[in-house]
Amino acid sequence: MGLKDCQIIFDNPYNTYYVGQTVNGKVEVTLDSPKKIRGILIKFKGQAGVQWVIEESKTNNEGKTENERIELVGDEEYFRIQYYCLGGKDNDAIELPPGKHIYPFTCVLPPTLPSSFEGQYGHVRYTVKVILDRPWKFDHETKVAFTVLSPYDLNMNPSLKEPVKITLEKYFCCCWCKSGPLTCVIAIPKSGYVPGEMLPILAEVDNISNVDVLNVSFQFQKVVSYHSQFPRRETKKDVHILERVQVGPVAARDSKTWNQNMALPPLPPSNLMNCSIIDLDYELLIEVNVSGFHTNLTSKIPITIGTVPVIAAPTAPPISGDNVAVNMDPQHNNTPQLGWVGPQKGRLYPSIPSESEFGTQSIYDKDDNQYTRFNSNAQRYSPMYPVYDFSSTQTQQN
Structure with a gap:
């Protein structure tokens, strides 16, 4: 042999x-x-x-x-x-x-x-x-x-540290009557995150209308754009839902507020810099689903995924066999550790x-x-x- x-x-x-x-x-x-x-x-x-x-x-x-x-x-x-x-x-x-x-x-x-x-x-x-x-x-x-x-050091782009707030508003008509508005305010503390971090979402729904809100859905999506070169230049988009949470319902003429966390899974960094045939983006899709034959309210918040979190910390250390999980700043208890996260929260896994x-x-x-x-x-x-x-x-x- x-x-x-x-x-x-x-x-x-x-x-x-x-x-x-x-x-x-x-x-x-x-x-x-x-x-x-x-x-x-x-x-x-x-x-x-x-x-x-x-x-x-x-x-x-x-x-x-x-x-x-x-x-x-x-x-x-x-x-x-x-x-x-x-x-x-x-x-x-x-x-x-x-x-x-x-x-x-x-x-x-x-x-x-x-x-x-x-x-x-x-x-x-x-x-x-x-x-x-x-x-x-x-x-x-x-x-x-x-x-x-x-x-991808998120600290290099100051705008990624800024809070993001969007407002969705809609009036519903029934025959000749116009109801009060349905208003939904969504806020997140920043738009730059690293895998393993929690994405905190603040949602406020003020439903003065006469239409019930079934739920408010949040979808964290990966959007990949592929660009061909031959026989011609074309683009194909592929969207994957990575995480999904929802809150609600909210009855007509009622108001509610939620603080919802979404855990971000292991992901490659945004943009795929220096690659011209694949673009990689992430977004938070918000959809307010209402009852009846009315159009839902939708909006998107672009999210950037990096390898260095938005904190005052040095660049992430090189990965090696002897240095897989390390504290970036031993002086602060809340400083994250670099590692490989498995299916159980709070534990580091080798794969x-x-x-x-x-x-x-x-x-x-x-x-x-x-x-x-x-x-x-x-x-x-x-x-x-x-x-x-x-x-x-x-x-x-x-």
């Missing part, structure tokens, strides 16, 4: 790095018999891609209308680094004895990379591939993904659910135009985004 196993192991157990950091790791090749190779090639790659299909009606030469399927695509490459950690393409064959062989690798990430992202119609991915270059035979390949984060999971081991890779074998115990693409645990107990830093 020869090759028994080939694993890519990062020095960071979360496979997550900030731009500008150095990615270090090792390749572990296990053989059960001697094997001849020309070398071991390491390939680092960062790229983005979008793809979707549309149908258009066209008239053929016979005057009949036909539906034509058009594939819209877009691609960007951010960096590509490759080198041999053993041997080389022009070298003579090397015979590796049975057993485990370890070869370290390293790569410095460029400082202008966009954050990793996985969506329904596109992605921003960073991968490392190990190729056992064999003379006159098919190469053995192993490929895994790692997450790259581009820091979080990914946006996209691929369990198969052999998948056709469009970038390389071939099938690629992946580690059996690793998901192909599983972005992991840092969050802040605002409920953690204060710990003393050494």
